Amino acid sequence: RLFESFNFSDFLIHLVVSFHFPGTYVEEHCSGPDKATKCSKCPEGAFMSQQNYLQKCFGCQRCRSSFQQITQSNCTHRQNTVCGCGDNQYKTTRNPEFLCKNCSDCQNGKIRQRCTTYSDTICECHFGFFLQADQNKCVPCSRCNKEDCKELCEAVKPIISPPNSTELVFVLSFLIAILGFGFVLLLACVFIKKYFPERQYFSSCTSTSQQPKKQLASKTADKAKNSLLDIKEDKVWGTAQVLPLGQGQGQELPDCIKSARETPISDCPVVLYTVVDRVPMSRWKEFVRYLGLSENTIERIFMEQRHVRDAQYEMLKEWRLLANRDATVQRISQVLSQMELSGCSEVIQEALAKQ
Numbered sequence: 571r572l573f574e575s576f577n578f579s580d581f582l583i584h585l586v587v588s589f590h591f592p593g594t595y596v597e598e599h600c601s602g603p604d605k606a607t608k609c610s611k612c613p614e615g616a617f618m619s620q621q622n623y624l625q626k627c628f629g630c631q632r633c634r635s636s637f638q639q640i641t642q643s644n645c646t647h648r649q650n651t652v653c654g655c656g657d658n659q660y661k662t663t664r665n666p667e668f669l670c671k672n673c674s675d676c677q678n679g680k681i682r683q684r685c686t687t688y689s690d691t692i693c694e695c696h697f698g699f700f701l702q703a704d705q706n707k708c709v710p711c712s713r714c715n716k717e718d719c720k721e722l723c724e725a726v727k728p729i730i731s732p733p734n735s736t737e738l739v740f741v742l743s744f745l746i747a748i749l750g751f752g753f754v755l756l757l758a759c760v761f762i763k764k765y766f767p768e769r770q771y772f773s774s775c776t777s778t779s780q781q782p783k784k785q786l787a788s789k790t791a792d793k794a795k796n797s798l799l800d801i802k803e804d805k806v807w808g809t810a811q812v813l814p815l816g817q818g819q820g821q822e823l824p825d826c827i828k829s830a831r832e833t834p835i836s837d838c839p840v841v842l843y844t845v846v847d848r849v850p851m852s853r854w855k856e857f858v859r860y861l862g863l864s865e866n867t868i869e870r871i872f873m874e875q876r877h878v879r880d881a882q883y884e885m886l887k888e889w890r891l892l893a894n895r896d897a898t899v900q901r902i903s904q905v906l907s908q909m910e911l912s913g914c915s916e917v918i919q920e921a922l923a924k925q
Contacts, residue, residue, distance in 0.1 A: 592618055593648040596625045612647040619649055631666065638670035661688050678708035698723075835897050837890060839883070841922065845902060846882045848918045853909060854882060860905040861889045 591609075595618055598608035612618050612627035619628075630645030633653035645651040655661055655670035662669040673685030676693035679701075683692040695701050695708035700719040702709045711723035835841060849857050858868060863885060871888065875881035890897040899922070903915040 592620055592622075593646075594618060595627050596623055615645070617645055617647055617650050637668065639668070640670075655687075658685065660685050660690055664688060674706045676708065678710075835890060835899055835902075837887060842883055842886045842890075844921045845886060845918055846879060848914055848921060849906075850911075850914070851878070853911065856909060857905060858885050858889065860908060861901070862893060863889055 594609045597610040600607045616627035633639040633641045639653045642654040643652040658673045659670045674691040678699045679693045679695040682694045685691045699708040871884045906915040
């Protein structure tokens with residue numbers, strides 16, 4: 571009879587009605603079999619995260635700034651406040667009363683494992699340091715006063731690390747570059763000696779513009795006593811004038827060399843090569859431009875001749891034909907003086923006298 575009087579469907583309805591949805595609580599139980607339970611939403615500052623039959627919601631927790639906690643999400647009527655730690659921090663425990671601490675930076679060591687949510691960084695100390703466990707810091711062995719760290723510091727032996735591969739490659743590349751430059755310089759010297767044996771690239775033909783005028787005149791006069799040509803200083807223009815040899819010296823002129831005052835310069839190869847060899851190669855184009863050769867003529871002769879010395883010789887021959895009677899040693903001396911290479915004029919005249 572008891573079982574027959576029990577209504578199973580009413581029991582299920584009563585059971586379902588007794589449990590309330592998250593975010594609500596039981597404000598008033600049902601007063602009769604035909605009445606439902608009265609539910610209400612959790613008030614502000616309270617929450618209910620699951621189905622329940624409780625008559626009161628739970629209070630929301632507050633993140634504790636004294637523990638360095640920060641609020642990750644605010645409290646709602648269905649969820650409690652979520653507290654956490656900031657960047658580069660970890661939680662000391664898994665319970666709500668956790669403390670946030672900064673992750674260790676492994677100073678004087680290297681990081682073996684990075685910081686996680688619930689664990690600090692795992693450090694590996696460099697030589698001469700030991701790990702102080704309570705602070706997770708690498709401390710110098712000089713501050714060791716315990717047996718465990720003494721054993722660790724004495725057991726560690728210095729290890730000389732091999733040089734960095736990048737540094738080794740850089741050093742080797744630098745040495746190879748120096749050796750290569752020296753080899754190229756050596757080949758250049760051999761080439762110059764082989765194909766230009768008579769050139770004097772490091773001659774004493776230098777500018778005399780910085781020397782005193784009187785000293786230059788006296789020096790030139792002394793040298794001209796034993797030379798074919800006499801040098802006389804022009805006081806007005808400050809340039810050297812070439813005069814013919816005096817008759818009292820009794821010296822006969824060679825076939826290739828004639829008076830340089832008004833007579834055109836000879837086309838004898840000895841004379842022309844003497845000028846070629848005494849003018850610096852670095853100033854040669856400037857020299858022939860001052861003599862009167864055009865840029866097109868200079869470039870044409872350079873392209874026609876295989877060797878530079880032959881090109882210089884042909885340029886002097888071209889100038890001699892164009893200048894006619896003005897192609898004199900006097901003109902060459904004037905140009906060299908204008909280029910501040912008066913010393914080269916002296917060397918040329920001395921070389922012509924020795925031919």
